[in-house]
Amino acid sequence: MPSSRNRKSPRTASLKSARRTSPKKAAAKKPAPKPAAKVKAAKAKAKAPARKGVARTYDAALAQAMAKDVARWRRETLEPVTAKMPLRKAEFTTDSGIPIPDLLTLADRKGEDLAEIGLPGEYPFTRGTQPTMYRGRLWTMRQFAGFGTPKDTNTRFKYLIEHGVTGLSTAFDMPALMGYDADHSMSRGEVGKEGVAISTLKDFEILFDGIKLDQVTTSMTINAPAIVALCMYIAVAEKQGVPMAKLGGTIQNDMLKEYIAQKEWIVPPRPAVRIVVDMIEFCSKHMPKWNPVSISGYHIREAGATAVQELAFTLADGIGYVEECVKRGMDVDSFAGRLSFFWDVHNDFFEEIAKFRAARRIWAKTMKERFGAKDPRSWLLRTHAQTAGVSLTAQQPYNNLVRTAMQALAAVLGGTQSLHTNSLDETYALPTEEAVTLALRTQQLIAHETGVDRVVDPLAGSYFVEYLTDEMEQRANDYIRRIDEMGGIIRAVEEGYPQKEIGESAYQYQREVEQGERIIVGVNGFKSESNEPIELLKIDERVHDEQVARLQEVKGSRDAAAVQTALAKVEAACRGSDNLMPPVLEAVKAYATLGELSDVFRKVWGQYREGGAF
Secondary structure: OOOOOOOOOHHHHHHHHHHHHOHHHHHHHOOOOOOHHHHHHHHHHHHOOOOOOOOEOOOHHHHHHHHHHHHHHHHHHHHHHHHHOOOOOOOOEOOOOOEOOOOOOHHHHOOOEHHHHOOOOOOOOOOOOOOOHHHOOOOEEEEEEOOOOHHHHHHHHHHHHHOOOOEEEEEEOHHHHOOOOOOOHHHOOOOOOOOEOOOOHHHHHHHOOOOOOOOOEEEEEOOOOHHHHHHHHHHHHHHOOOOHHHOEEEEOOOHHHHHHHHOOOOOOHHHHHHHHHHHHHHHHHHOOOEEOOEEEOHHHHHOOOOHHHHHHHHHHHHHHHHHHHHHOOOOHHHHHHHOEEEEEEOOOHHHHHHHHHHHHHHHHHHHHHHOOOOOHHHHOOEEEEEEOHHHOOOOOOOHHHHHHHHHHHHHHHHOOOEEEOOOOOOOOOOOOHHHHHHHHHHHHHHHHHOOHHHOOOOOOOOHHHHHHHHHHHHHHHHHHHHHHHOOOHHHHHHOOHHHHHHHHHHHHHHHHHHOOOOOOEOOOEOOOOOOOOOOOOOOOOHHHHHHHHHHHHHHHHOOHHHHHHHHHHHHHHHHOOOOOHHHHHHHHHOOOOHHHHHHHHHHHHOOOOOOOOO
8 A cells, every 4th residue: 555645635636737737847848949149038038027917926727726626625625514514604704894715725816916926125015115124123112102291201211211112102192182282271181191291392301301312213193283293302302412314203293194083183184284295395305314294094993994994095195195295396206205104903913914015015006106206215115003002992901912912913924114012901091111011022022032023024925815915905996096086185085085984884893893793802702790900000180280380480481572473483484385394493492382383373274173974
């Protein structure tokens, strides 16, 4: 009896037969003699980059043989099992509704174009923006920080740096995000509660005291008054002797997503986008290491969007900013290389990985083909990611550690360049030091103990991952085409199109949870009678009093005439077409407050109110 090693299954035999009869293989065995000219032409062709429709992953005979083998498998292996034990569901889909076939093989990828996948660090960057990825340098590990007074947050910054954080990430409180000072009536009860309280340059001086700004990168999550925060950061750096050209970091500054999802604004969309473009223009000339906008899908996803909607609407926002900059007369290659993106990482593991890969490919094609960018750096989608805050639960909060770990791993396998991991207690309050340390350790464990850092894009070539990447790209592009037909993303936002699409998705998700079609562990399944209590960070009401006292002290000691002169220059720039960065920077240095500058914007452009949508 022959050994099992030598026996051939029908599948093995059919595949080997296909390989033997492959025209490509036969030609490779006995190449015909070629004239010198033909040899030269063949060498030139081999050096040329793969073109769409030319390079295929699999030959037709091999794919056909596999299709026959799959048909046999369904008939002989699958059907007898499902006849005895039916599937759990009639249909399986991703969280975005993409159908998931029961089996994917090379037969399903017979039309695959190698150029669409490409190689790491090469167009269209499906496999990553760098040829070495984490073999060269690990992703930047950030932890969101910001609470209480500037001194409280400064202490937390230094704690995180001591524990291995490689980039600072700053959260601001709600009054600052909405353009109000700590002493405004609208700020009562909110000062320092969900981020650090900021009103004047003095607060920034305390916030970054003892932190050398030319040796760290800083991310600031602020949008409507982002221009004020950036100018304060520049002014603090200058006081340290660090010129703005040496500053590295990112300011979120994505106003389009505010109208779509997060709803923190001061003025209507068009003047808000004008301010964003002013900042992009200024930074492209004076701050070559700074990212003037972080185009954010995170808040779109947190509002209830699917992964496909997050991908589509975020890229559409990016296209909108590029269009406005080009209209301004800016060369696309002068600013595109400093645009950055910020993604949510949710629970559908493979869909999230595919989202990162599809995002890079769509953006590269858009910048090269739609906008004619010539610099390869302009084609790169530069990525920060954060695990999904909306997926965290108050019930059984230690489950959140597991959710965060899986989401962070998906981000790394998807090729993120920067990552923030949420803390287990964030459904209750801002994180404690212990919780934020565990969240950071999650990243460090992935980086140093799992081995996923040792290979570039390890899931490339997976039939399922490549299928999902293609599906994500196609479905996102369908949304982008619809937005183009409406006249662009600003017009679409004004008409409420993305908002309505997200609202519908959020409703469907919640309906599935409430009807038990979607299980949330600890919430509507596997519930416990009691939850283990956890320590929470509480913000003392002294924060409000301290902030107001410091603000009044600054107002009493500053040159009031200089402040009024500077604010008048800001108003003139708002009414005209001059770039707003220089006059706002002058006003900040004179210790004009965030609220005073925001009031100038309200005076010129009005305060925005959104209509309801049902």
